[in-house]
Amino acid sequence: MTLGETLERNGISRRGFLKFCVTTASLMALPPTAATAIAEALASARRPSVIWLSFQECTGCTESLTRSFAPTLENLILETISLDYHHTLQAAAGEAAELAREQAMHANEGKYLLVVDGSLPGPGSNPGYSTIAGISNLQMLEETVAGAAAVVAVGTCAAFGGLPVADPNPTGAVPVSAVVRDKPVINVSGCPPLPMVITGVLAHYLTFGKLPELDEYGRPLAFFGQSIHDRCYRRPFYDKGRFAETFDDEGAKKGWCLYRLGCKGPMAYNACATMKWNGGTSWPIESGHPCLGCSEPDFWDAGGFYKALSVPTGNIGGTAAVAGLAGVAAGAVGGYLSGRAKKDARTAHRQVTADELEQKL
Amino acid sequence: MSTDNTVTANTAAASESGSALGPFSLERGLQALREEMDAPTAAFFSSCVHCGLCAQSCPFFVETGDPKYTPIHKLEPLRRLWEQEFTLWGKLKARLGFSQPIDDALLEEWEPLLYDSCSMCGRCSLVCPVGNDIQAMVRKTREGMVASGHSPEGLIAASVRAVNTGSPMGLQWKTLDVQIGHVESASGLTVPIDQAGADYLVLLSSMEIINFPEYLEAIAKIFAHAGVSWTLSKDCFEATNAGVQIGSKDIAAVLVRRVVDAAVKLGVKNVISPECGHAYTGIRWEGPNVIGQRYPFKVFHIIEVLDQLRADGRLRTEGMETDRLSMHDPCNLARKSGVIDEQRNLMKLVAEDFVDMKEHGKYQWCCGAGGGVSSNERAEELKMAAFRRKKAQIEEIRPDRLVTMCATCRTQLEEGLEEYTMDIPVVGLTEMIAEHLVEDAPPTAAAPVKEGAPS
Numbered sequence: 041m042t043l044g045e046t047l048e049r050n051g052i053s054r055r056g057f058l059k060f061c062v063t064t065a066s067l068m069a070l071p072p073t074a075a076t077a078i079a080e081a082l083a084s085a086r087r088p089s090v091i092w093l094s095f096q097e098c099t100g101c102t103e104s105l106t107r108s109f110a111p112t113l114e115n116l117i118l119e120t121i122s123l124d125y126h127h128t129l130q131a132a133a134g135e136a137a138e139l140a141r142e143q144a145m146h147a148n149e150g151k152y153l154l155v156v157d158g159s160l161p162g163p164g165s166n167p168g169y170s171t172i173a174g175i176s177n178l179q180m181l182e183e184t185v186a187g188a189a190a191v192v193a194v195g196t197c198a199a200f201g202g203l204p205v206a207d208p209n210p211t212g213a214v215p216v217s218a219v220v221r222d223k224p225v226i227n228v229s230g231c232p233p234l235p236m237v238i239t240g241v242l243a244h245y246l247t248f249g250k251l252p253e254l255d256e257y258g259r260p261l262a263f264f265g266q267s268i269h270d271r272c273y274r275r276p277f278y279d280k281g282r283f284a285e286t287f288d289d290e291g292a293k294k295g296w297c298l299y300r301l302g303c304k305g306p307m308a309y310n311a312c313a314t315m316k317w318n319g320g321t322s323w324p325i326e327s328g329h330p331c332l333g334c335s336e337p338d339f340w341d342a343g344g345f346y347k348a349l350s351v352p353t354g355n356i357g358g359t360a361a362v363a364g365l366a367g368v369a370a371g372a373v374g375g376y377l378s379g380r381a382k383k384d385a386r387t388a389h390r391q392v393t394a395d396e397l398e399q400k401l
Numbered sequence: 402m403s404t405d406n407t408v409t410a411n412t413a414a415a416s417e418s419g420s421a422l423g424p425f426s427l428e429r430g431l432q433a434l435r436e437e438m439d440a441p442t443a444a445f446f447s448s449c450v451h452c453g454l455c456a457q458s459c460p461f462f463v464e465t466g467d468p469k470y471t472p473i474h475k476l477e478p479l480r481r482l483w484e485q486e487f488t489l490w491g492k493l494k495a496r497l498g499f500s501q502p503i504d505d506a507l508l509e510e511w512e513p514l515l516y517d518s519c520s521m522c523g524r525c526s527l528v529c530p531v532g533n534d535i536q537a538m539v540r541k542t543r544e545g546m547v548a549s550g551h552s553p554e555g556l557i558a559a560s561v562r563a564v565n566t567g568s569p570m571g572l573q574w575k576t577l578d579v580q581i582g583h584v585e586s587a588s589g590l591t592v593p594i595d596q597a598g599a600d601y602l603v604l605l606s607s608m609e610i611i612n613f614p615e616y617l618e619a620i621a622k623i624f625a626h627a628g629v630s631w632t633l634s635k636d637c638f639e640a641t642n643a644g645v646q647i648g649s650k651d652i653a654a655v656l657v658r659r660v661v662d663a664a665v666k667l668g669v670k671n672v673i674s675p676e677c678g679h680a681y682t683g684i685r686w687e688g689p690n691v692i693g694q695r696y697p698f699k700v701f702h703i704i705e706v707l708d709q710l711r712a713d714g715r716l717r718t719e720g721m722e723t724d725r726l727s728m729h730d731p732c733n734l735a736r737k738s739g740v741i742d743e744q745r746n747l748m749k750l751v752a753e754d755f756v757d758m759k760e761h762g763k764y765q766w767c768c769g770a771g772g773g774v775s776s777n778e779r780a781e782e783l784k785m786a787a788f789r790r791k792k793a794q795i796e797e798i799r800p801d802r803l804v805t806m807c808a809t810c811r812t813q814l815e816e817g818l819e820e821y822t823m824d825i826p827v828v829g830l831t832e833m834i835a836e837h838l839v840e841d842a843p844p845t846a847a848a849p850v851k852e853g854a855p856s
Contacts, residue, residue: 270448273532280440314530378438378487385435392547392651394564396424397557400550 063236064243070262074247081247088246089144089152091184092126095177096170096204096213097158101195102128104232105239124152127172138173145187153245154188154223156181156216159197159204163219165212181219190224190251191216194238196334199227199258206340217258226251227258231334234315237263257337259309268305268331271313274298287328298325302346304333427505430549434482437541445533446483449473455525455535460767460787461518472525472535475514478503479542508551515542516553517780520787521679522732522767543648555777556647563643564655569776570607574635577610581633584618590625592617595667596632601706602669602698603631604640604660604684606677608808616676616808619835623707626838627715631673637663640674642683646773650691657688664698671699673706676829678733678771678807685738702734703831704806708743711750718837721753727800728757728830729791729814730765731807739763744806744830751837752804758794766790770813788817795825803827 058079065075094102106129123129124144125137132140144152160177161169167176175183185191193216196202204213217225228237241260244252252260269275277283277297284291284298297303305313308331316323325331330346333339455472456462462470481503484491494500501507523536546552559569566573581592593599601624609616624631637659644653664672674681685700710716728748734740741762748755760766769787774780791814795803803818803825805811814827 271531275448276440276444279444381435381486382438385432388432389436390429390548392649394561394652394655397547397652398561400425400552400557401554401561 061243064240078243078247089148090123090155090242091141091144091152091188092123092129092155092157093177093180093184094127095156095158095160095181095198096211097195097197098203099128100232101157101198101238102126104230104235105194106235134173141184145184149187151189152187153242154184154191155194156191156198157194159201159213159215160219162212162214169211178219181216185220185223188223190226190245191220192238192241193217193225193227193229193258195233196229196231196339199229200337200339202231203340205338224251225258226254226260229257229259229264229335230310231332231339233335234263234311234317236315237311255309259335263311264309264335266309266311268308268310268313268325268333269303271311272297272305272325273313274325292328295328298328298330300348301330302344302348303330304336304339304342304345304349305331306349308333308336310335425548425550427503427508427549430508430545430547430551431482431503433548434479434542434545435486437479437544438483438487441534442479442538442541443483443487445531445535445538446476446480448531449533450531452530454528454530455533458524458528460522460524460769460790461783464786464789465783469514470518472519472539473533475511475519476535476538476542478508478511478545479538481507482545505549505551508546508549512546512551512553513779515539515546516556516773516777517783518787519772520732520767520769520774521772523736524732524764524767527736527763540645540648544650547647547649552647553773553777553779555779556643556773559773559776560643560647560649560652563639563641564652567637567659568607568610568639569641569643570611572607572610572639574638577605577633577638580610580614580617583614584621588618588621590621592621593630593632595635596630597667598669599630599632599667600670601629601631602664602667602672603633603703604673604675604680605633605638606641606675606680606808607639608641608677608812609675610638612812613808613829613832615832616829619829619832620703622835622838623710623716623831626717627710629706629710629715632667632669634663634667636666640680640684641677642680642687643773643776644691645679645683645687646776653683653687654691657684657692660684660688661692661696664696669698671701671706672696674700674702676703676806676808676811676831678731678809682733682737702738702740702806704734704743704747705740707831707834708746711746716750716834717839718750718834719839720751720837722751722833723753724801725754725756725799726752726802726804727755727795727798728761729768729803729805729810729827730761731805731810732765732767732771734806735761735765736763744804747830747834748804751833756798756800759797760794766794768810768813768817770809771807775809775813784813785817785820788813788820792817792821792823795823800825804830804833806830 058075061078062075065078125141130137130140160181161167163178167178170177172180193199197204198216201213201215204211205215217227226241228241230237237260240263241252244260252262255261255264269278274295274297277295278299282291282296283300284296285300286292287301299305303325305325312323312331313325316326332345333342336342453471456468456470459470459472462468462472468474481501485495485500485503486492491500519536519539521536521539525535526533526537529535543552562571563569581594585592603620605617640660642653642656644650644656660672672684674684681702689695707716726748728744730736730741730744758765767787768791769784774784803814805814805827806829811827811829818825818827
C-alpha cells in the first residue's frame, strides 16, 4: 500500500495532507514548487520501514513527537511510515518485540531508517549501565545500523550526549555519532526537539530520498540555521538595551529581554521562536523564561542557566576581555552616534503648517 | 546638518540660523525620516526575510500583479536611509561610494507607491512572519514625503482645508446646521448642540454630513431611545484627520488638539468617533501620541457604544431584516483596533440571514480607498483595481445587501459595485439599528448613565 492510500484509508483529507506538505516545504525553506513534489513523493511512496531505538533517555523526545501538531503522530508517523520497532509505542513485548526488529531489518535490508533517541555507554565503559532484552545498547546499535540507510539522532542526548554525558559522565556515555561512522547521521537536537523538526526531516527523506542540508553539527540547516535571538520577538528590547534584571521586576512584567537572566538565545540555534510549541501556543521565552540553549552541544556544562552569556563561564584570555571591552565601547559609540542623528533631526524639526502646504497647491 | 548645540527646537530660530531646512526640500525630508528612525524600524529592516508574503496580502499587488506594489518595497526611501546612516556596513558602503543615493528623483518615483497604492490597511503587518509592522513604517515614510514636498495634491488640499475650515471637504458649521434642521424636522427630536456636561460628544465625518445625513438622524433616534445624554460641538464637529493620512504629525496634532479642546471645554466624559475608520484610529490611538498627552476622556467608535447599549439592555428592537446580509469590516476598526464582535452582536439583533465573508474580521480585505487613497484623485484607477479583491469576496457569497460602518468604505463599495454593475445596496449599521427601534416605548432619559459605560 502507498502512503497516499494509507492516508486516505485513515480519513486524512487530501487538503489536510497538502497543507502538511506546504507547511513542511516552507519550514524547510524549500521553494513553493517543492510542496507539490513532497505531496507527489509522499503519496506514492511505499511505506518505508523505521526502527526506533531508545537508549539512555527519558522518553521526552517520544513525548514531543506524539505532540506533533501538523501532522500528528497518527497521521504521519504511524500511518505513513512503518514504525516497526519502538519500545514505548509498540504493542508487542519481550521476544515478540525483538523479533519484530529482526524481521524489519531483514525485510528492508539497506533501506530502513534508524531513529535513535538517547545516548549510550561508549565502547570503553560498562555495557551494563543500559541494556534492552539483555543486549547492550552498543551491540544493538551496531547490529541495527549495519543495514540502515541513514540514522536520525533525535534529541540532544542522541545528538550530543545530553544529560548522561554531563560532567562527570558516570556511564561513559557517548552520542550516536561517536559510534556510527559509515552511515549518514542527522542530528535533530533539542531537549526535546521540536516535533515538527522530527517529522519535517522524515518527510524530507521520504520525498527526496536523501537527508537535508546539514550544519557543522549535523543538524538540518532549515531548522537550525538561525539563532533564537535573531528570531526572538523580544529582540527589539535587546536592541534598545531594555532588560529584565530579576524574574519579578518591572522589566520582566513588561516583557523585556531576558538576556541578563541568562538567556542563551544568542548562541542557541533552533526554530522555537518561529514555530513555537504545543501547536504554536507559546515557547519558553514567551512564558517569561530565558532560553537554556538545549539544542547546543554540552549545554549542561556550558555554565549556569541563569548566568548572562557575557559573564565568562571559564577562563578567558586577557585579549578576549580587551576585545570584548573594545566591542562594547564601539557599540556604545555607534549607538550614541545613531541616537544623536535622530536627536539632531528632532531638534532641527521644522513644523509642517497648513499655510506652507497651501503654497504647494 | 549642523551639530551646533545652539540650534534650538524653535523652528523660527532654526530657519533664521541658516539651517538648510527651509521650505519643503530633500534635506528637510531626510531629517523628517531620521526623526522617525527608531529601534523597531531598525529591527524590522534587519529581520525582513524577503519572503514576499506581504505582496500576497496586499490588494494593490494582488490585483495588479505589479511587483513594485510589494508592501516592503514601498519603504525603500526609509530603508536606504536606515542602511546608509544607521548601520555599520551601510556607512562603509556609503563612504566607498557603493550606495544608491536618496534624492528627489527617488522620492518622486516612490510617491505613488507610498500614497496611491497603500491604504495603510495593515494586512501586510498582520501576515508578516517576522512581525514587521509595514503599515506603520509607511506612515513614518510619509512624514519624509510631506517634508520633502512629495505628497499628492489631493491630500495637501484636504489637509489645508481641514486646518483652515475644520473639514477636509471644506464644510463649515452652517452646512451641518442645515442638515441638523433636516434631521430635527424629520425626526421631531432636538439635536443637542454645545451642551456642557453631556456624557458623549459626538463627532462626524464630512462624508457623513454630505453623503449620509441619515447617520446623524439615526444617532439622534437611538440616543433618545436609550436615554443617552450627548451633544455636538460648534467648535469641532469633524473627527477625520487629514494629517494622519498625508503623514504629518504636525497637521495631525492640530486636528487632534481641536477635538481635545472642544471635549474639555464641554467637560464631556466620552468622545464618539463617527462611522469612519481612520478617524477612529487617528483620535483613539495616534492622537495622544501626536499631542503628547493623555486625554481626560475616553474615545469610542459609535459601534462600540451601540454594542454596550445593547449589552445593557438599552436597545429595544423589533422586526428583523429578512434578506441575505453580509458585512465589510473597515480595516481601521477590525484589523487595527480589534472591534470585530461588536458589529456582529448588533447584526444578530436585527438580521435573520447574516453571512460573513470568507476572510473577515482581522483578516478582511481592504476596500481600497482608505489611508488617503480616496482623497488622491491620481489614485482613482488603482483604487478601483484594489476593489476587485473586495468584489471577488462579495461574489463568493452573493449577499442581497452589504452593511458597513465607515463612510469611506461605504462610498468606495457603492462606487465599486456600480462600476461592476452589481446591484447590491450598501447600508450603514447605525441606520439599520435605528430603523428597528421599538418606537412607542417611553424614553428612558431618567435612567442614570453609567460613567464610561461602554468599554
